Amino acid sequence: MSYLNLLELKEEPFSNSPDPEFFYESPQHLDCLHRLEISVRLMRGLNVVLGEVGAGKSTLCRLLLRNLNRDANVCSHLLLDPQFASARAMLEVLYTMFLREDPPAGLSEWQLKEAVKTQLFKTAVDDGKLVVLVIDEGQKISHSSLEVLRELLNYETNNTKLLQIVIFAQTEFAEMIRRHPNVADRINEYTVLGPLSFWQTRAMIRHRMAKACVTKHQPERFTMLGYLAVHRLSGGHPRRIVRLCHKAMLGCILRNKKKAGWALVHASNTDVTRLARRSRLGLVGGLVAASLMLTVALVAGVMLISDKAPLNAGAAGEAGENRSTPHTTPTQQEEPRDLLPPAAYDSLAGHGDAIRMPVDFAARPDEDAEFPPAVPSAVPSAVPPVKSLAAAEFIEPIQPAPQPEETAPPVLAELDAATPPPPPALGTYTLAKPVSLEALLQLVYGETGDELRQRVQALNPDLAQDAMLPAGAAVQLPEFSRGDAVGPNAAFVVQITQDESFQMMVDVLQGLKDQGLDVALAAQRLDDSRKLFAILEGHSFQTEQAAAHALRTLPSLFQNGAKVVRDMHRKGEITLASFRKETAAMDVAATPRNAVEGIAPAQ
Structure with missing residues (x-):
């Protein structure tokens, strides 16, 4: 099948x-398409559309051409690769495109321009047609080619441009426009496409x-x-x-x-x-x-040079010569050198690190579960030592004399005893992109206080507090209990999703906040080594009915799997962020006493 x-x-x-049939009419793409078509039909001259790689420029380009080609009075031309070695090379391509024949040999650059100008006047004025040149991959346009386009825009009647130009390019083309203010002044529609x-x-x-x-x-x-x-x-x-x-x-x-x-x-x-x-x-x-x-x-x-050195010294001794090598003395010894250059050590330094294991989807016991069971993110590199057949294997080793056991001075011992142990770790989060420590703490805990920063520093001694954390950095985040965050009389919250993977839940938390949802992260200890993390709606409620009402107000896409949770603060959960307590006006009934405690739906 x-x-x-x-x-x-x-x-x-x-x-x-870039199939136009599958074009999704997002507001920005549809608005851009309409503006381009209006500008072209009003003969406004130059239009520029910029966007990052994969922003939908090529699909928009094909859709614009399809719409224009439906009109018999439009002569549209598409230039897919505007990278030319010289202005003459570009003029020869435009000559062939507009006149539908190859230029004769021996024409000068000026003659090529005049031929193109004459043809544009004939098509746009005499025949009454709309001539459109659409350029894709516009970031490849050179300075000389851009000057040719500027000169073509000067071909006009008293009220209209003879040639309409639409350029689709990546964002670096903006720098090219900035260097040519005489081109920037001629742009009618300038659109920058952003992400969806x-x-x-x-x-x-x-x-x-x-x-x-x-x-x-x-x-x-x-x-x-x-x-x-x-x-x-x-x-x-x-x-x-x-x-x-x-x-x-x-x-x-x-x-x-x-x-x-x-x-x-x-x-x-x-x-x-x-x-x-x-x-x-x-x-x-x-x-x-x-x-x-x-x-x-x-x-x-x-090694070859060092092997030849004793022979030369012996020959000198037989000849009765006693010469000393310049810049050396008998007491000087050459320092040992590494056999590998530093770059080789740097490139091989990470081979002993832990290896991240992929998730084994085939081994999942629950096929309907949203997430796989938690798997260790790293495995220890337990490699057995290689047995050496050195001479020490056949000769009885000499046992060193027993040394007296060293004891720390009383002052150092008191300092070691006074040093507090590091706080328990909530989990390790690996950054997908550079971010500041303050932004990371605000995301996970909802605050960036001094006590929290001290705990983070205790778990990450080499962490720079004020610097940007690079992508790929693994940051250990501490437990920071906010057990009073829910409040003694506000027992209910709305749980959107849960999982044992700390990395996954922080990513989900960031994604939901990016969508404008007011959410927080909480954790529950399952045993000494496992925790269950939950994404909660950012309010707390005094009654189950009020929480259920808040659940129904979530976007429909997020209601699936969401549930009401009761009594988190009584079970010793690690509540990481503050919740805004709702007023009594939102409560519609008394709190039922048979609600299930912990991270579970209320009954």
């Missing part, structure tokens, strides 16, 4: 080709699935946390969304899943990033190998 049949699809929903929001990302995925689905009512292929993971990992860029969703759909087939959740989307993203990591490791490995070969050659040369 094919990929499309397994997913009940009639065509590929996440193709990497979470809701737009979800709508784009659902739109593509609906277009490709066999039936009108397509099944939901992502869970709420799956959509959230796609948005966070893609950054809201359409091309990355499409690529990641394609990998996630393949993951659903391979793992026999109906929906892609948080863990499966992250595993799909790991498959993509692992290739880039391997290519970087291959380059580093090649450099290390070359460095080792060069070092071995140097060491061999040094």
